[in-house]
Amino acid sequence: MPKHIFRLIALIIGFVIVAVIAVPILTVDSFYRFGHYRANSVTEIASEAPVYQTSRYCLACHTPRVALWSANSHKTVACEVCHGAAEGHPAKGKLPIPKDTPKLCTLCHEAMPARPRTQPQIDPTKHNPSGQQCTACHNPHSPKIVISAAQVKGDVAAGKKRAEEACASCHGAQGISDNDIWPSLAGQKAAYLARILAAYKSGDQKDVVMTPLAQALSDADIQNLAAYYAGLNCGGARSTKLAGNAAAGKELAKNCAGCHGETGISANPAWPDIAGQKPGYLSNVLKSFRAGLRKDPMMAGVSRGLSDADIENLAAYYAGQSCKP
């Protein structure tokens, strides 16, 4: 063998020896365990701590909230979607309760092309023109507003007879109340009348005068009365003695329009019409909602922020509207 070939081979062998020695030294033990990578890095990545803790984590302490949430339509929206990741909670402090709900809720519910039709969507400028908090009307844990508008099947003639015995002295012979404090009933939504009478009867709603009167009514009476008053003509003299400013009330009334309609004629049979209603009655009712004397989760929310002047203005606005759609 020529000398230079021998040297070349010797050199290659030398390199191979050095490489064989160097590779295990320079690569960590776990490198070729499964392939051309460091097996320990898999364990390192798998051992990192999760930040989002899942809704099961919330269940342990917030049981009632979780129960309400999990029974309603937002159950697919995990707690941490709105309240943020629960890592470190409760040790590191409270999780936020969202403050800007119009911004948060419209992330999913703003009407938008590309959003599937099955998704409930609203146009914020129409649904909530004044930009009030969504939580004023909607419970975020049970957001659907469900008031059962049960079909009223009453006998108008029987209702008329019962009304003359029990109601006419205060609410007027034709369902138009004589004074400012008692509500007119003529033309009111039948489903609302039946619901509110049933609430007086069961004690869900309390009133010194109405409670004993309603307790004396049978279920059939309630249906008959509701049918009778709903069929009456709501016209009649409007109150002229208005304490509030109707123009200012009109601005505020945008907050109410979602349920009670722009002029106080509601779209849903379960919600009362308030157009042309007695102003004294309207302001009293709003004040008792605000004070929690009259119970309704939605009205409690929307009346909470109203001042006495706001209430008078609203009452003046609605009292001045025509009760006929």
Added chain:
Amino acid sequence: MNDEKTKPSLDARRTFLSKLGLAATCTGAVVGLGAAGALKTAIAKSESSSSGGQAKPGAAADRKSFPTPDYDWNKHEWAFGVDATKCIGCLRCVEACKRENDVPANAHQFRTWVERYVYLADDKHVHIDSQHDPVNIEASGSEKTFRFANRYKDKKVDKAFFVPKLCNHCTHPSCVQVCPTGATYRTEDGVVLVDETYCIGCRYCVQACPYGARFFNEETGVADKCTWCYHRITKGLQPACVEVCPVGARIFGNTKDKQSPVSLFIRNSRVQVLKPESGNAPNVFYVGIDKEVN
């Protein structure tokens, strides 16, 4: 005359050099072998001390269950489903991913993102935007929060939909193929990961990915990508984006379990993958996208 003078001196130089070479090789081999032994023991010591007192039981359990004592990657083969017909474009997945994985809080680096495809009545071209579009960033009011601006509300829209995107965790990943250091790899349970300590930040993988799923993380100085929240799925949790999706547009699970959500999704719906012609064999399966999406 020249020959007589140079020949002996050349011979002498050759003999000298060959002896020197032989000596160097021998010393090299001896020193190398000695050093190999010493270094090996030293490295073994440092590795066992870094993994702590659990080294021995861990090593024993390793045989049965890797990568963690509670999780065996041989029993899993992960896959991801996206039902674009359900996506409402709320971008909760994008924010959750950023928070869960400590992705830089800016508007141009994402491990997962959502695209909006809009076909207008009077326009042949599809309009595509994502959450980092300036119009959408303006609507969200910050580079750290995301929302889709209602920019097409007054236009005549023929068709529009959202498509969530993320790393496809390909069966034949091009990013792994080009990595020069073995810093990125595909695990036995089908997840493509990045070893941050081995990545040299050359960005070959960012270039190689046909889906644009990788980016260079300027905070850590290494390549970054979706891990399907490997630290969560190995603990029995869902990836963060799946956990927060309010409409179930993201589906995740183990395909070795024939009743897992993702197995049912793949079996019960006509799914497709992005860019099948790439030969990468992606493992994110889509429903409800059209030919413009790739």
